[in-house]
Amino acid sequence: MTDVLLRLEGLTKAYPGVVANDDVSFDIREGEIHALLGENGAGKSTLVKMIYGLVKPDSGTMTLRGAAFEPAEPRAARAAGVAMVFQHFSLFDALSVAENVALGMENPPKPRDLARQIRDVSETYGLPLDPGRTVGTLSAGERQRVEIIRCLLQNPRLLIMDEPTSVLTPQEVEILFETLRKLASEGTAILYISHKLEEIRSLCDHATVLRLGKKVATCTPADATARELAEMMVGASFETPQKAERPLGEVMLDVRGLSLPAPGAYGTPLREISFQVRAGEILGLGGVAGNGQDELLAALSGERVTAADVIRLRDRPIGTMGPTERRALGVLSGPEERLGHAAAPDMSLTENAVLTGARRMGLLSGGFVNWTKSKGFAEDVIQSFDVRTPGPGTAARALSGGNLQKYVIGREVLQSPEVLVVNQPTWGVDAAAAAAIRQALLNLAAKGAALVVISQDLDELMEVSDRFGALNEGRLSEIRPVDGLTVDEIGLMMGGAHDMEVAHVDG
Amino acid sequence: MLRLEKRPQPSQLWTVVTPILAVFLTMIVGGIMFALLGKPPLEAIKVIFWDPLFHEQFAAYSRPQLLVKAGPLILIAIGLSIGFKAGIWNIGAEGQYIIGAICGAGVGLAFYPSESVLIFPAMVLAGAAGGWAWAMIPAVLKTRFGTNEILVSLMLVYVAQNVLISVSSGLLRNPEGMGFPGSRNFKQWDAAHNAELIANTGMHWGVVAAFIAVIGAYMLMSRHIMGFNIRLTGEAPRAARFAGVSPTRIVFFCLGLAGLLAGAAGLFEATGPAGQITGAFNAGYGFTAIIVAFLGRLHPVGILLAGLLMALTYIGGELAQLMLNLPGASIQLFQGMLLFFLLATDVFTNYRLRFGKKGLV
Structure with a gap:
């Protein structure tokens, strides 16, 4: 030994x-x-x-x-x-x-x-x-x-x-x-x-x-x-994000029986997903990667549309709306893949600010982009979220993963969403920055937004969310309050150990 | 050992330097080729690049040709470049150019011999509409059935060429042309003639349209949200979808705009420098414009310069065949080298060359 x-x-x-x-x-x-x-x-x-x-x-x-x-x-x-x-x-x-x-x-x-x-x-x-x-x-x-x-x-x-x-x-x-x-x-x-x-x-x-x-x-x-x-x-102690007591408001996002076919050969179909999120509430969705997380985000962001009634914002059907219309109503999102999905790699941070902020931040006039204003918005994000970069003219791909993550999350948070859906918000981010992002999400909820946080990091979900559900092969488990939830229960909600039954037959 | 290292951001300097470097490399290698053909290389390069503008005997004829040739190249290349930015590869501008010319000429000839001032504008509109309609075929097939726009638009060029041969000896044939194929000569019909606006400059309405297109494309691509969406679609399709850009709309817009400009270019050519619709009035502008678009880095101002340069090598090439007895194929080879070196040097925009031992990531 x-x-x-x-x-x-x-x-x-x-x-x-x-x-x-x-x-x-x-x-x-x-x-x-x-x-x-x-x-x-x-x-x-x-x-x-x-x-x-x-x-x-x-x-x-x-x-x-x-x-x-x-x-x-x-x-x-x-x-x-x-x-x-x-x-x-x-x-x-x-x-x-x-x-x-x-x-x-x-x-x-x-x-x-x-x-x-x-x-x-x-x-x-x-x-x-x-x-x-x-x-x-x-x-x-x-x-x-x-x-x-x-x-x-x-x-x-x-x-x-x-x-x-x-x-x-x-x-x-x-x-x-x-x-x-x-x-x-x-x-x-x-x-x-x-x-x-x-x-x-x-x-x-x-x-x-x-x-x-x-x-x-x-x-x-x-x-x-x-x-x-x-x-x-x-190398230093850092502050753990603080969950403040938040009064829950009206139901903001209401999803009823959301089903969508798989987008590709190895994608995951969504099966009968239903949940509600109230103002001031954070719903945490766990699950092993590849169980429908990307697909759910695409359905909520408007990248894929559904029947109108399936997704409602404040009781208004928004299922058939694309991303632009949903953003106008206050439904914002942050996908998992930073480069190529949340941000265009070869475009500058200013251009990437226009990518989702164009209309909500009033960066357009008569269809023309106001680049001065856009640059100002990009600088706001950089400053508020401590993004380490030479400036808003830098290409997105030149940023480290963590810094870009701060940028794309910050870009959505600063647009004061009514509903924010994020997938893996702190993936690849160092502990201090992750804590800052989580704090920003909690603050947003405290201001009355409804949040859906999809993540594979269970500790993160326990830290920020009020209620927890798990995605498993495109289905959503029962949703339960986070307080009092044990690791074993979470594991079972996530689908337990995959295919252990098969193993017993083989063995 | 040499290796390429990806730059953190595309180099601004190299974006500007590569076209110039490509021109120089073409001159050097082209010069070697001319030397191997037994011609004086420096002389040949001077004939191609200098004489068309400044030769005391030929320049009076060839100088106006610069704008005549550059006009349609620039107009078509501007339309193509916008699609290329979005990753939509319209290779069939030649077909859109031909159909535009036929439609525009057809509308005009229907009113022959009216001398109304509305004839020419109507022809321009009809030409643009014809090119647009021809480009809608690959657009509809791509968005509906997922066909490849490269193949469809290219094959439609050959269809268009056959349509051209058919109408020039049938539908649009000059009734007073003693049975020869070809339409009436627009140069002899003032209401439809796209004449030189300033004598001996080569400046006609098509060149004016090209300059307007350059300015319009610059505004669109750098200031307008549509241009932003087009670039976004080309650079990161998923991000574009996330931003709310409809890929279908981009395909229709880009192919439609390219068809529109190519069709107009065809009409300007048929009613101006070419003078009539014949089975061979098209001179390959639609294909050469692809080279011009890339040579100009898909940037409107770059395309303006590249169009002028390309026109120069065309005129100079003809001059070189005339004065030095260079074979026509060698001139085409020379032009091909230009595109080759441009693409080859382009790699330095995104990569830098490193000397030293290879290291793994």
Whole structure:
């Protein structure tokens, strides 16, 4: 247990304008689950990319079981026994599980042997998976199992997992943790990257905390509180958003029996979704990615239209209206995908302000854009939401993800919506900025707006919402008050562990 | 080792520099080609770029030709560029140009020999409407059935060419033309003649329309919300939908406007420099305008300059065939190089060249 598997000494990697890793050293021992903790942009990804041979360090050394370890490419890292499960899956929707696994192997065995191996591994580690199924039909949790099994077939000494639980229900997280503990007990070391503190406290033996590219601490997470870990990560204490007591007003948004066919081959159809949101209320909608979140936002924003009566604003049917008309009435939205959906990448921030603010902010006169006024609105957003950018003339794609997120949310909030629908409002944003965005959403509700917050971050939903519902395969669960809701109940609302029943039959 | 690195924002400098660089590279490589053909390269380039405007013997004839040729190119390219900005690839301007000319000429000839002052304006309107209608075919098919506008608009060019051959020896044939194909000559009918407005400048109503189109397109694209929506559709279709832009409306607007301008250009040409509708009156302006649109960076002012440059290489090319016995194909090759180098250098607007070892992200 105490032998050092991988030793990192003084690893440094600089990119133009930023030092991603600065003199990082720590040890990963055989059979331990080691957490790598840090905010977005702290250098976690760069560090594991160096271990996996995707990036070459500028200086510093790595030693694997006493021998120098300098992987020039991922293939070399895999040969040395390092495997990695990425946050974003690299799977082909149209191919079967076995075919996808074979594509990632150096010398794939015959299809029949491979299918047997996949079954063996999936049974041994409690990861139910049918090798013959098409990946396009799998849930996110099952897709992750494909990636994990692909790694396990190589008998790795070190398994790197990048934010593995962001796509899982609480029940699926438990299954994953069981698997990881079993692997660790057999001697495989696991480097576990996350910013979810409770998970790390329950799963990991040691944690290395990175902040701005530097190692700031190594600790035993079970001995620290989540608050302490968070402060190590952020480097300062920050204010938790405050939920003020809000009187609930009239019903603002009323959705009754919203059904829409899937937009594409692997999209999700919406099935009989009904809910109401009152003035001053925040409805939180959870669920694993790909269960109808994008589709619901498109239906509420007006990008896809429905029958008039299905969606009502203050009892006025708005289902047939497009985004422009709905905006005029005060129904605003913020989609999940920042670049290309909420904002046009190559256009300036001023132009992106016109994108949704044109009419509501009075930026048009006689069909002509008043660019001076538009620039003023863009500057307002930049200032109010602390967007770090040289100015409103900057192209949207030049902003970091978090800054652009602040910009697109701020753009909607400053237009004083009556109803605001946002999907993943703090995705990829650092903790302090996320807290600021959540506070802005709470303030908006306090002023009497009705909010629908769609998110995969359960902590976020618990923090801001008054009532909670979950999307599962395009259906909306029963909606319940957040107070008194337990994690188990939430997990069941999200659909429990996907396809566990199937697994029992197979097993 | 060389590698390309994406710029955080498109470079303003390179947007302006690339067309100039492309012209220079074309001169160099074209010069090499002329040298291989056994012609003096510097002389050839001088004949193409300088002599049309300043040669003491030919310039008097060729200088007005500059505006005559540039006018329709600019007018058509302006219409195309707006569609290209939205990602709508109308390749069939040549067809819209032909049909515009036929419709406009047809309306005029129906009133022959009236000398009313309303004849010419009516012909212009009919020409524009004809081009618009021809462009509506790919627009309707695209929005209704999801067909590809590139293929449909291109194939309609060949249809239009056959219609042209048919009407010039049938419906619109000059009854007093002794049986030769071709319509009446508009140059001999004052009410329908698109004459030079200022003698020996080549300036006719089509050139005026082109200049107005340049200003109009500039206002539309940089100031009006419609222009903004068009750019948005081209750059980020999902964001455009989110903003509330209807893709169908954009398709109709862009194809319609391009057809309108191409049709008008056809009419101006048929009643002016060409003088009559014949089976071969169209000179490929509709296709060359695509090059002009890109050479001008899809920007109205750029298109104005690119149209003039392209017209210059046309006239200079003819002059070079005449004076230096250069083969016609080599001139076309020379013009092709211009587009090639423009697209090749365009990469530097969005990428910068880095020397050094390749690094992974």
